[in-house]
Amino acid sequence: MPIPTLTQALWFLPFCVPIALWVSYTDLKYMKIRNNACLAMIAVYAVIGWPAMGMHAWLWGWAIMAVVIILGFFGNAIGLFGAGDAKFGAAMAGVFSGGDPFFIALLYAGCSIVALVGQRVVRKLPAVRRIAPDWVSWSSKKFPMGLALAMMLLLYLLAAFLPKG
Numbered sequence: 001m002p003i004p005t006l007t008q009a010l011w012f013l014p015f016c017v018p019i020a021l022w023v024s025y026t027d028l029k030y031m032k033i034r035n036n037a038c039l040a041m042i043a044v045y046a047v048i049g050w051p052a053m054g055m056h057a058w059l060w061g062w063a064i065m066a067v068v069i070i071l072g073f074f075g076n077a078i079g080l081f082g083a084g085d086a087k088f089g090a091a092m093a094g095v096f097s098g099g100d101p102f103f104i105a106l107l108y109a110g111c112s113i114v115a116l117v118g119q120r121v122v123r124k125l126p127a128v129r130r131i132a133p134d135w136v137s138w139s140s141k142k143f144p145m146g147l148a149l150a151m152m153l154l155l156y157l158l159a160a161f162l163p164k165g
Contacts, residue, residue: 003162004095013158019040027145027147028119028135029132029135031142033084033146038091045065065093096156
């Protein structure tokens with residue numbers, strides 16, 4: 001199954017939307033993804049995952065989360081991304097259980113590019129700088145990857161609403 005079912009999306013979206021917005025906001029403002037956001041995502045998966053996906057996919061999701069946190073640990077250790085990015089990536093990875101890896105990789109790449117370009121353009125706008133002058137991501141050389149990860153999570157779930165066929 002390349003994208004989530006409508007049922008899965010309807011189970012996850014009410015909980016994932018506020019978490020994704022929280023992650024985007026804190027990563028843009030502070031260049032940090034809070035542990036509480038990662039724990040909230042894990043809790044959502046723990047409680048909602050089984051009824052939304054079924055036990056088989058839900059259990060595979062935990063395995064995927066374990067693989068992603070291990071890869072994230074190494075990616076962080078060699079400086080590819082921050083620890084919060086690795087933790088949130090792992091916390092949300094279970095939702096993608098059963099999805100098409102090629103579609104997920106394309107979605108990740110697309111969201112990363114759009115988020116990077118969008119953040120780099122928006123931070124140059126004087127009106128935005130006046131509204132949020134103290135946001136760390138406006139002056140950081142690093143990229144707030146939580147923005148791309150949150151976008152990826154939401155777009156993946158919203159793909160369930162696309163017409164089939």
